Amino acid sequence: MKRGKKYVAAVATYDKSVAYDPAEAIAQVKKNATAKFDETIEAHIRTGCDGRHAEQQIRGAVVLPHGTGKSVRVLVFAKGTKLDEAQAAGADFVGGEELIPKIQNEGWNEFDAVVATPDMMGVVGRLGRVLGPRGLMPNPKAGTVTMDVAKAVEEIKAGKIEYRLDKTNIIHVPIGKASFSEEQLADNFQTLMDAINKAKPSSLKGQYIKSISLAPTMGPGVKLNVAKVSN
Template sequence: MKRGKRYQEAAKLVDRSVQYDTADAISLVKKSAVAKFDETIEVHIKTGCDGRHADQQIRGAVVLPHGTGKQVRVLVFAKNEKADEARAAGAEFVGGDELIPKIQNEGWFDFDVVVATPDMMGIVGRLGRVLGPKGLMPNPKAGTVTMDVTKAVQDIKAGKIEYRLDKTNIIHVPIGKASFSEDQLADNFQTLMDAVVKAKPSALKGQFLKSVTMTSTMGPGIKLNTAKLA
C-alpha cells in the first residue's frame, strides 16, 4: 500500500523496534498527526483472550475524564416519562415502534449510540440484524440497557466509550483528538487501561496484554511498553 508524503514523514519519527512509555507515545502520536483535520487518537489493545469462549469475553464501558472530542448523537428507545427524561437529558432522538421501519427499511443511521429501557428491548431486538453488525445494539454491560436513561445519556455525552473484543480479540477505542493536551490524552488513556485491566477474564491463562498500539487517524502506529500497563 502506497503511503502519502505526510505519512512517510510522520513515520520517520517512530522507531518500530521500540516499545514506548506512555508519555513518549502520546508526545509522538501528537507530532505524527499532521493531517489538515483534527485527527482522532485511537488505542488498539491486542489481548490473549479467546473471545469464542463466553468466559473470556470482554465488554464494558468507561467515561473518559476529558471526553472523546466528538459530538455524539444519542437515540433512546423509551416511552412515557422515560422518553421525557431522555429528551431532557439531551438525547437527539427518542421514540419506539415508529422508528423500526425508518431504520430497517430506509437505512436511517443518523445516530452514534443507542440506549433502551428494558421494556423496549422486545422492539429493539427486531433491529438486531442491522444494529448488531454496526456495534449499535444496546447492552446491559455497556450501560445502554437501563431504566436510568438520564444518567446513560449524560454519561455518553460526557465521553463514555464502550470497549469490547472484536473477532480477532483486539479492542479498538478512541481516547481523544490530536488537539487535546498531552495531559488530557494521558488521563483518558490511563482511565481506559485501568478499566480494561480490571476487566481481565479470570478464566484467561497466560499473557493478557499482547500489544498496545496508539495511533492517530492518518498516522503510524506507536507501540507501548505493555509490561508497564498491566
Template sequence: MKHGKRYTEAAKTVDRTTLYDPETAVAAVKKLAVAKFDETIEVHIRTGCDGRHADQQIRGAVVLPHGTGKTVRVLVFAKGAKADEAAAAGADFVGADELVPRIQNEGWLDFDVVVATPDMMGIVGRLGRILGPKGLMPNPKAGTVTMDVTKAVNDIKAGKIEYRLDKSNIVHVPIGKASFTEEQLADNFHTLMSAINKARPSTLKGQYLRSVTLAPTMGPGVKLNPVNLA
C-alpha cells in the same frame, strides 16, 4: 499498501523497535497527526483472550475524563415518563415502535449510540440484524439497557465509550483528538487502561495484554510496553 509522503515522513520520527512509556507515546503520536483535519487518537490493544469462548469476552464502557472530542448523537428507545426523561437529559432522538420502520425500511442511522429501557428490548431486538453488525445494539454490560436513561445519556454525552473484543481479539478505542493536550490524552489513556485491566477474564491463562499501540487516524502507530500497563 503504499503510504503518502506525509505518512512516510512522520513514520521516520518513530523508532518501530522501541516500546514507549505512555507519556512519551502520547507526545510522539501528537506529532504524527499531520493531516489537515483534527485526527482521532486511537488505542489498539491486542489481548491474549480467545473471544470464541464466552468466558473470555471483554465488553464494557468507561467515561473518559476529557471526553473523545466528538459530538455523539444518542437515540433512546423509551415510552412515557422515561421518554420525557431522555429528552430532558439531551438525547438527540427519542421514540419507540415508530422508529423501527424508519431504521428498517428507510435505512435511517443518523445516531452513534442507542440506549433502551429494558421493556423496549423486544422492539429493539427486531433491529438486531441492522444494529448488531454496526456495534449499535444496546447492551446491559455497556450500560445502554437501563431504566436510568438520564444517567445513560449524561454519561455518553460526557465522553463515555464502549470497548469490546473484535474477531481478532483486539480492542480498538478512541481516546481523544490530536488537538487535545498531552495531559488530556494521557488522562484518558490511563482511565481506559484501568478499565481494560479490570475487565480481564478470570479464566484467562498467560499474558493478557499482548501489545498496545497508539495511533492517529491517518498516521503510523507508536507501540507501548504492555508489561508496564498490566
C-alpha cells in the same frame, strides 16, 4: 500498501521497533497527526483472550475524563415518562416502535449511540441486523439497556466509550483528538487501561495484554511498553 509522503515522513521521526513509555508514545502520536483535520487518536490493544469462549469475552464501557472530542447523537427507545427523562438529559432522538420502520426500511441512521429501557428490547431486537454490524445494539454490560435513561444519555454525552474484543481479540477505542493536550490524552488512556485491566477474565491463562499501540487516524502507530500500563 503504498504510503503517502506524510506517513513516510512521520515513520522516520521515531523507532518503530521500540516500545515507548505512555507519555513518550502520546507525544509522538501527536506529532504524527499531520492531517488537515483534527485526527482521532485510537488505542489498539491486543489481548491473550479467546473471544470464542463466553467467559473470555471482554465488553464494557468507561467514561473518559476529557471525553472523546466528538459530539455524539443519542437515540433512546423508551415509553411514557422515560421519554421525557431522556429528552431532558439531552437525547437527540426519542421514541418507540414507530421508529423501527424508519430505521429498517428508510435507512435512517443519523445517530451514534442507542439506549433502550429493558421493556423496549423486544422491539429493538428486531433491529439486530441493522444495529449489530454498526456496534450500536443496546447491551446491559455497556450500560445502554437501563431504566436510568437520563444517566445513560448524560454519560454518553460526557465521553463514555464502549470497548469490546473484535474477531481477532483486539480492542480498538478512541482516547481523544490530536488537538487534546498530552495530559488529557494520558488521563483518558490511563482511565481506559484501568477499566480494561479490571475486566481481565478470571479464567484466562497466560498473558492478558500482549501489545498496545496508539495511532492517529491517518498516521502510523506507536508501540507502548505493556509493562508500564498493565497491572
